[in-house]
Amino acid sequence: MEIKYSKIANSLKASEIREILKLSEMPQIISFAGGMPASETFPIKELAKISKKVIEEDGNIALQYTATEGYTPLRETIAKERMTKLGVKTSAEEILIISGSQQGLDLIGRLLIDENDTVICENPSYLGALNAFRLNNPNLIGIPMDKDGMIIEELEKVLATDTTVKLIYTIPDFQNPTGVTMSLERRKRLAELATKYKVIVAEDSPYGELNFNKRTLPSIKSFDRDGYVIFIGTFSKILCPGNRIAWMCAKKEILEKLTQMKQAVDLQSSTLSQRIIYFYINKYDIEAHIENINTLYLKRRDVMINAIESFFPKDVGITRPSGGLFIWVELKQEIDTAELLKKALTLNVAFVPGKAFFVDADKRNFLRLNYSSMNELKIEEGIKRISKLLTKYYN
Template sequence: MEYQISERLSALKPSAIREIFKATTDPSIIPFAAGNPAPESFPVDMIRTFTREILEENPVVALQYGITEGYMPLRTLLRERMQNNYGCVRPADDLIVVSGAQQGAELAAKALCDEGDTVLCEDPSFIGVLNAFRSLRIRLKGIPLQSDGIDVERLEQALRTEERVRLLYIIPNFQNPTGITTSMEKRRAVYALARKYNIMVLEDNPYGELRFAGDDLPHIKSMDEDGRVIYLGTFSKILSAGMRVGYALGPSEVLQKMVVAKQGEDVHTAMLPQMIAERFLKWDGFDAHLQSIRALYRQKCGRMLDGIRHNFDPRIAYTTPQGGLFLWCTLPEKNDMLAYCKTALGKGVAVVPGTAFLADTQGESRSFRLNFSTPSEEQIKKGLELLGEIPIQ
């Protein structure tokens, strides 16, 4: 039978990251292409204890349908935390639980954008959300990144010249894929431009809890005076990626439409993971757990940076992240990045080509992404030695 694929999906291709990730299932491949939290970061014993307690004390709630907005005790705790710790909650805001922050981004775009509308994003940016936007037939316009975040001059130029701009998608902390953090000055500038040109900001912060160097910076949402910022958070990097528990905080009017869209997708986020997440936030060991993850990633990132300095051609540029899971390497001119990535895989090291993260699917890049959370320290050492053997023009 010949199948007629919908126009929405016919032009979409499988995520390059997910395809490369398949290679990392081979234990002989060093998984610099992965994006998973470190296996040792999962609080397995705590999850086991909380699961047993929930199923003993409140099994019906854990196993039954829930409301689309999410488990109320978890929503209450998250709202209090976002206000008390970060000053992010306005009286007109609401908070809902979503099945991972990526779903929150997709629901926000569904609520705010029509087919053919334009979403501005950092270039490069997270492929999962970019593909979610593409599936809605939204036009993407990438804004170049600088060492301290999005290029605000190019951002304003796009706001002046691009048609039907509805939304800016931004990852201010330890950005995926580059590891770059947006400076305080640029956070203020982004919000000021959003007000000036009357667009919404979608602030995605999956890595914010993973700072292991430098000082915390205020969320863009904390600057929100007129209800134009939607903030996305997640438990994926601090509790469990597989549980798929995230949350969205933003103006109630928009979140109500996101709830309607979610009802058509998955009815609600699974109840048992939400209940585990609620107990996790109340756990006496919560802060110590975060500190242990930060210490782990500080160590692993340090190992990767040391390996790059020792093994790489000095003409290869790289970022120095203050947190998160990734760093970004750029080959000198006249080097073929895709050939480099193919050679790396042939040597048993999987890295992600930079073209996977571009807003323009036909764009060019000399960069590639490295992940330091998934591989062991031994793999980091060996993998960088192997990459250092690849000739650079």
């Protein structure tokens, strides 16, 4: 067999790390590797009841095809509730329901990127976004970050000199993988730069509502006067990911193109999932539910940071996110975290080596820790195990 694949398909390689991380799914492993929400937060009883009711009472519609744009009452609720919370005035016409945030990234990639066009992102950034964009063969440029997110002056240098920039990708809230949040000032500047350089900003905010301070910053989209910002939100982290329901919010002209593309790539998102989520929001208090999630994650974050401070060598650098799912760890230059992971697995603990999150530089001394999906005892025990591996590299 000798298959004539497309250029893109030829460039796909099996990821060694992905293969290793499959081991982290074994039940005996304490895994800080995934980005999974805590399944004990899922409103199981409520969703079970709703799903039965939706199918029983409306099955002829809920199990049938529906419009590509999505279920109108759900789009209205998202516009009115979720987007308003982020400071965005919008309406159902500017909301497209998608099959998870990842689909939004794919659609944006196709909407904007021709081969060798420049895509700007934070460095490091979400690997899944980079992989979605890479299907269009872009030139990826990573902008360094500090404690306030992407350094806007560095961004503007690129915008001022590179005329092929098509997209700025950012995760402003509790970024993946660093946990860093972009400051209010930079959000405003980024929206201004988008207009000035006529470049689209993709604002990906899966963690925005997982805010331990209850002080949600306005989204970049809220400062978008001219329609250059496309916002992506999701129910995966505030309700459950298994339903695959997320949304994009964009100016109508853009949304129409995204809708045509979505029609070509999967016709529509699940009619049933859309209705289940709509009826959950309508009947139960999702704000109270999100508060419960945040109470749990705050506790877990604290347990993880306390354990790191107690057991890790003093020189290890960490971020202290005030929301989201991840802590980012910087080790001594000479430590290769891919090698460290192999050793960690022999101690039944896992994390993600940082290298794959970087766009360009060959940085091997970082790792990402997730604190949402393991209980407090396991978090402490897992950090102890990693610290055992680290101590021999330090002092």
